[in-house]
Amino acid sequence: MDEKKTTDVTVLAIESSCDETAAAVVRNGREVLSNVISSQIALHTQYGGVVPELASRKHIEKINQVIGAALSEAGMTLPEMTAVAVTYGPGLVGALLVGVAAAKALAYGAGLPLVGVHHIEGHVSANFLEHPDLEPPFLCLIVSGGHTHLVIMKDHDEFEIVGRTRDDAAGEAFDKVARAIGLGYPGGPKIDLAAREGNPHAMEFPRAKIEGCPYDFSFSGLKSAVLNYLNHEKMAGREVNRADLAASFQNAVVEVLVDHTVRAAEEYGIRKVAIAGGVASNSALRVSMAAACGRAGLKLYYPSPIFCTDNAAMIGAAAYYEYKKGVRSGLDLNAVPNLRLGER
Ligand code: KG4
Ligand code: ZN
Secondary structure: OOOOOOOOOEEEEEEOOOOEEEEEEEEOOOEEEEEEEEEOHHHHHOOOOOOHHHHHHHHHHHHHHHHHHHHHHHOOOHHHOOEEEEEEEOOOHHHHHHHHHHHHHHHHHHOOOEEEEEHHHHHHHHHHHHOOOOOOOEEEEEEOOOOEEEEEEEEOOEEEEEEEEOOOOHHHHHHHHHHHOOOOOOHHHHHHHHHOOOOOOOOOOOOOOOOOOOOOEOOHHHHHHHHHHHHHHHHOOOOOOHHHHHHHHHHHHHHHHHHHHHHHHHHHOOOEEEEEOHHHHOHHHHHHHHHHHHHHOOEEEOOOHHHHOOOOHHHHHHHHHHHHHOOOEOOOOOOOOOOOOOOO
C-alpha cells in the first residue's frame, strides 16, 4: 500500500504550527499544484500577537475546509496522493496537534504513508519550489518570527548549523519594534513599508557581535536601544520620525544578517546562498543580500513572498525528499514543540 505505480510523488501537505492554517498539493517536491493559506492575522491583531489557545481553536475550525480546498484546487482526490505530510514541530503545541491529528486521520483513512516534516526544513525547502536547478549543498539564512539560523544544507535532511540567535528571532525584533512605534501586528511587513519613506542612517543603533561565535546573532540589545531611544525622545517631548526609526532599525538588522551570511559563505567555501522564512520577504534584506552576494560572486536564491511566510507548499517540498529517502512516520506521530533541526 506504500508505493504507487506512477513515478510521480504527489504529496498533500499540512501546516498549522503557528497562526496560518495551510494545505497544499506538491508534485515531486517542486511543482505546486495548489497552495491554500487561511491566515489568522485578523484574529490575533487585536491582542498584538499570537494567542496560542485562539490559534488552536481557529485551526480546528478551518483545517478540513483548507485541506478540501487544496485538493480541489489541485483537481485531485485524496486516494490520488502518494503521501500525506505534516509539520510536527517546532511550533505551538496545540496548533501543531491540529495539523498532526488531521494528517494522521487522512493517512489512516486513505491507507497512505505519513511523513512528519520539520518546520524549518520546510522553510529552507521553499527555495526548491521556484528554482528547479537548486540542489544542496548551499548556505541558508532562515529568518522568521520564531527562528534565526544560518545553516549549511549539506544534503536533503542534513544540516550543519553555523549560527543562531542568542535571544530574539529577527522577526520577533521586527514585531516588538513595530508594536513600540504603534505600527501593529505583524510588524515585519509594516516596518518594511514604513522604512521606504525613511532614512536608514538617521539613527545609529548597535550591531551586536558575539565573542568567539562570529555567525551567531543577538537582537535584544538592538530592540532595547530602539525602546530607549523612543523613551528618551518622549521624555524630551520630541516627536519621533517613525519612518526614519523603522528604516534605521531595519538597516541595523539587515546589515548583520547580510554580513554574517556572506562571511560564512566565504569561510565555508559555499557559492550558493538561499534565504527563507517570513523576514526573507523583507525588501531591504533582499536588495542588500543580492548586492553583497553579487560583489562576492555568490549565487543568491530566495522564494516568492507567499512561500517565505508560513505555508504548506514548503512542507510538501521538504516531504518529497524525506519520502524519497524512505522516511515514514507512524500513527503515533506527535507534535514536538521544541523539535531541533536535524532531529527526528
Ligand atoms: O515564517 P513566518 O511566517 O512564521 C514563523 O515561522 O515564525 O514568519 C513570520 C515573521 C513575523 O515576525 C513577521 O513580522 C516577519 O516574519 N515578516 C517580515 C516581513 N514579512 C513577514 N519581517 C520583515 N519584513 C517583512 N516584509
Ligand atoms: Zn515559519
